Amino acid sequence: MPPSDPPLWDVVSVSKAYPGVLANDRVSIRLMAGRIHGLMGENGCGKSTLIRLLSGVDRPDSGEIRRNGTPVTLNNPTEARAYGVATVFQEFSIVGSLTVAENVFLGRWPRKRLGLIDWDAMNSRTREVLAQLDIDLDPQALTSTLSVAEQQLIEIAKAVAANAQLIILDEPTTALGLDEIALLHSLLRRMRAKGHAILYVSHRLDEVTALVDEVTILRNGRVMSAAGETAVQVDAIVSAMIGEDVKDHYPKDRNASADLVMEVRGMSSARGARNVSFALHRGEVLGLGGVLGSGRTEIARALFGLDPLTSGVIAMAGKPLRLRSPADAIAAGLALVTENRKTDGLFFNFDGRANISSASLLQFATFGFLDLKRESEEARRLARLLELSQGAVDKSVRALSGGNQQKVVLARWLLSQARVLILDEPTQGIDVGAKLAVYRLINALTAQGCAIVLISSDHDELLAMSDRIAVVRHGTITDIRMPKDLTHADLVRADLARADLVRAATDQNAEKSLA
Amino acid sequence: MKRIFDPQLMGPLAALLGVALVVALTTDRFLDAGNLSNLALQVSIVSLIAIGATVVILAGGIDLSSGSMVALLTMVLATLVKTLGLPFWPVLVSVLLLGAALGALNGVLSSYLRIPSFIVTLAGLIAYRGLALMFNDGAPMFSLHPGLEPIFYGKLAGIPLPFFYLVVFYTAATVMMNNTRLGREIYAVGGNPAAAKLSGINVRRVQTYAFTIAGGMTAVGAILMAARLNSGSPNYGQTLELQAIAAAVVGGASLAGGRGNILSTLVGALTIVIVQNALNLNAAPSAVQNVILGLIILIAVGLDMWRGEITRSIRRLFSHSPL
Numbered sequence: 001m002p003p004s005d006p007p008l009w010d011v012v013s014v015s016k017a018y019p020g021v022l023a024n025d026r027v028s029i030r031l032m033a034g035r036i037h038g039l040m041g042e043n044g045c046g047k048s049t050l051i052r053l054l055s056g057v058d059r060p061d062s063g064e065i066r067r068n069g070t071p072v073t074l075n076n077p078t079e080a081r082a083y084g085v086a087t088v089f090q091e092f093s094i095v096g097s098l099t100v101a102e103n104v105f106l107g108r109w110p111r112k113r114l115g116l117i118d119w120d121a122m123n124s125r126t127r128e129v130l131a132q133l134d135i136d137l138d139p140q141a142l143t144s145t146l147s148v149a150e151q152q153l154i155e156i157a158k159a160v161a162a163n164a165q166l167i168i169l170d171e172p173t174t175a176l177g178l179d180e181i182a183l184l185h186s187l188l189r190r191m192r193a194k195g196h197a198i199l200y201v202s203h204r205l206d207e208v209t210a211l212v213d214e215v216t217i218l219r220n221g222r223v224m225s226a227a228g229e230t231a232v233q234v235d236a237i238v239s240a241m242i243g244e245d246v247k248d249h250y251p252k253d254r255n256a257s258a259d260l261v262m263e264v265r266g267m268s269s270a271r272g273a274r275n276v277s278f279a280l281h282r283g284e285v286l287g288l289g290g291v292l293g294s295g296r297t298e299i300a301r302a303l304f305g306l307d308p309l310t311s312g313v314i315a316m317a318g319k320p321l322r323l324r325s326p327a328d329a330i331a332a333g334l335a336l337v338t339e340n341r342k343t344d345g346l347f348f349n350f351d352g353r354a355n356i357s358s359a360s361l362l363q364f365a366t367f368g369f370l371d372l373k374r375e376s377e378e379a380r381r382l383a384r385l386l387e388l389s390q391g392a393v394d395k396s397v398r399a400l401s402g403g404n405q406q407k408v409v410l411a412r413w414l415l416s417q418a419r420v421l422i423l424d425e426p427t428q429g430i431d432v433g434a435k436l437a438v439y440r441l442i443n444a445l446t447a448q449g450c451a452i453v454l455i456s457s458d459h460d461e462l463l464a465m466s467d468r469i470a471v472v473r474h475g476t477i478t479d480i481r482m483p484k485d486l487t488h489a490d491l492v493r494a495d496l497a498r499a500d501l502v503r504a505a506t507d508q509n510a511e512k513s514l515a
Numbered sequence: 516m517k518r519i520f521d522p523q524l525m526g527p528l529a530a531l532l533g534v535a536l537v538v539a540l541t542t543d544r545f546l547d548a549g550n551l552s553n554l555a556l557q558v559s560i561v562s563l564i565a566i567g568a569t570v571v572i573l574a575g576g577i578d579l580s581s582g583s584m585v586a587l588l589t590m591v592l593a594t595l596v597k598t599l600g601l602p603f604w605p606v607l608v609s610v611l612l613l614g615a616a617l618g619a620l621n622g623v624l625s626s627y628l629r630i631p632s633f634i635v636t637l638a639g640l641i642a643y644r645g646l647a648l649m650f651n652d653g654a655p656m657f658s659l660h661p662g663l664e665p666i667f668y669g670k671l672a673g674i675p676l677p678f679f680y681l682v683v684f685y686t687a688a689t690v691m692m693n694n695t696r697l698g699r700e701i702y703a704v705g706g707n708p709a710a711a712k713l714s715g716i717n718v719r720r721v722q723t724y725a726f727t728i729a730g731g732m733t734a735v736g737a738i739l740m741a742a743r744l745n746s747g748s749p750n751y752g753q754t755l756e757l758q759a760i761a762a763a764v765v766g767g768a769s770l771a772g773g774r775g776n777i778l779s780t781l782v783g784a785l786t787i788v789i790v791q792n793a794l795n796l797n798a799a800p801s802a803v804q805n806v807i808l809g810l811i812i813l814i815a816v817g818l819d820m821w822r823g824e825i826t827r828s829i830r831r832l833f834s835h836s837p838l
Contacts, residue, residue, distance in 0.1 A: 304713075327715035336713060344713055349706035349773035358703055359714040365696040372694065412714070 011114020014063030038212035056080030086159030096144030149180035252462030255283035268314035287466030295475030335418030559677035567729030575772030580639030585752030586738035593747030618730015654763030706773025
């Protein structure tokens with residue numbers, strides 16, 4: 001890249017901290033007009049934070065954002081839009097009850113005199129924009145009747161109609177099929193040719209390498225590899241993403257024994273677990289690896305009595321269980337720490353104590369009356385055990401950091417005396433210290449004979465902390481292997497199963513056209 | 516020991532004391548023994564029904580049906596005692612059970628059949644008033660039973676009985692919410708139903724219990740209403756449900772569920788009644804009273820919502836002062 005070429009957007013050494021986490025640590029990135037820039041990294045590496053800074057949702061604590069060389073402050077999303085930044089978030093903002101044209105001009109509908117909406121102008125300008133992008137959609141169609149992919153195209157049309165020069169796409173292909181991904185990519189290439197800058201955020205390597213011109217890789221909030229430093233090529237990116245200093249972060253104790261704790265045979269659920277079979281031993285950590293949406297969460301739900309089984313058996317200590325509700329599962333000694341502690345883990349109207357005791361109220365009840373004193377004592381004992389922050393038992397959990405909130409949730413299941421704990425992304429969004437505490441807790445639990453089912457998209461964590469790893473695809477366990485037989489790259493590639501299919505499909509088409 | 520669930524009691528209590536002080540200073544007859552005991556009678560029925568309203572709100576629901584249910588239950592009571600001549604005390608027990616059953620019906624429809632409780636109880640608000648009108652050709656019934664009036668006007672050690680009902684029911688409800696498993700589960704379900712379910716709490720059953728308690732408290736209110744004039748009427752209890760909800764809200768309960776406290780509701784009810792009483796004593800027309808009641812609700816909820824901002828700006832004010 002010629003150095004005389006000034007970047008359209010130049011992010012210079014920005015930092016951003018959230019309570020307990022330094023999400024962006026002196027991150028720099030240069031976005032050039034007419035180029036597609038890939039932003040890569042694992043969950044929690046700071047990608048989303050960088051996007052939030054660029055789209056005006058959050059402001060950096062330090063550092064500078066320059067547009068065409070001039071420093072600018074993006075105080076809110078409206079200002080970012082005025083500077084020509086359009087962001088297509090994972091959950092995009094299409095209003096289903098409005099037409100394509102109404103969405104494209106959402107909030108900026110062309111007006112006639114008297115403030116009436118100029119429908120003709122709006123529809124014809126939408127038609128122009130769609131034609132310019134080669135999108136074959138009727139401006140007057142209701143968006144709720146369109147596919148997810150088509151709705152995504154409308155988001156991009158919206159950006160173009162607003163005259164955006166920088167378009168940021170956050171994991172744009174999670175909900176798309178193969179053809180639709182191809183459609184999106186060809187649209188992005190045309191936009192590149194028209195001189196737009198595109199920031200493409202994804203963790204799907206093959207997809208990215210097929211599309212982008214350069215790539216920036218983040219890890220733990222820092223830039224691990226700036227544009228140009230790493231070739232746009234799968235193996236190079238993987239090694240940059242993995243880094244080398246990972247081993248020390250995982251204090252894994254091996255406590256697995258040969259005693260069977262739980263056995264699952266041919267389990268299928270109404271919600272999407274299919275013919276799942278595995279055994280779980282005393283002190284063992286069984287990792288579940290696989291893509292988002294591969295069915296790991298569905299397996300966890302079925303095990304915890306949330307979704308009725310359509311077939312199969314879950315047995316503990318040799319006895320088959322009948323789990324009609326989480327209450328049954330808890331009584332049988334199961335625990336589920338869900339992926340999203342904010343929506344279905346914590347009670348924000350409660351202090352730490354009531355959050356810890358919520359699954360064990362029966363323990364403290366005599367004829368329905370709670371022994372509040374003993375409840376407090378138990379909560380304090382667990383708070384000490386888990387090194388919860390001072391006073392966390394008496395404070396509303398709203399006031400706690402992500403790590404301490406997670407410890408509160410874990411304390412809940414220690415109190416319920418669970419023998420099998422299902423941990424769904426237990427370290428997501430918490431800082432390194434709290435992660436270490438979670439790992440040490442996993443060690444302590446397994447040392448006491450508990451078994452753990454660990455679901456994690458953090459592959460380092462999964463490889464380091466599991467005794468065995470089950471690979472999940474389409475709701476079923478396809479393979480169970482020892483971590484030493486799997487590499488980080490295997491798991492990253494497993495994530496790309498679908499992207500591999502894209503390539504296969506393209507190859508097939510090529511063969512056909514040759515024939 | 517510090518109460519876990521009532522950090523909000525102090526605000527409403529301070530407001531109540533402020534209002535009472537202003538009224539006591541500006542209105543001559545306010546502190547008369549006669550007026551105060553009249554006040555206790557006035558506040559008793561709505562305060563008892565407000566217990567149920569609060570429990571339902573804490574569980575994440577809303578009960579609009581209580582006012583009409585009062586009318587229906589007074590007509591049922593009147594018919595059973597007067598027209599059918601059934602024995603008095605068993606009739607009172609039946610009315611209590613019927614109230615609880617109608618509450619349970621609200622609970623089942625909203626939790627198990629997943630019709631929003633606002634809609635279920637709105638239907639009750641309309642339908643129960645209609646049902647009440649089907650008794651005795653829609654006419655009120657008087658002089659029901661000699662045993663009825665003493666329930667409301669009776670005294671113990673010179674203090675009107677309704678005062679004791681308030682003490683007993685508010686104590687019981689406070690103990691239930693703070694010290695029992697059901698109370699904790701009601702807070703949990705109102706605070707985060709998804710997390711409650713994952714904690715093994717039977718969310719639907721807990722919600723149904725909350726509505727059943729509300730139905731029972733409505734029946735208690737209905738019996739007192741019938742006792743006050745020794746009568747039953749399809750017109751009783753108009754807007755009573757809204758007054759009960761207003762008491763809970765002025766007391767700081769969050770309509771989103773999970774936050775609030777039983778005793779604060781009593782404070783809320785007292786605040787409202789004292790203001791009404793002051794307006795009465797100063798001969799304000801009833802139209803004005805309604806406008807002021809509306810304003811009180813707005814101010815109370817507003818103060819609660821903006822509490823953070825208000826505290827901050829007060830602090831800023833003081834930090835700029837030349838001290």
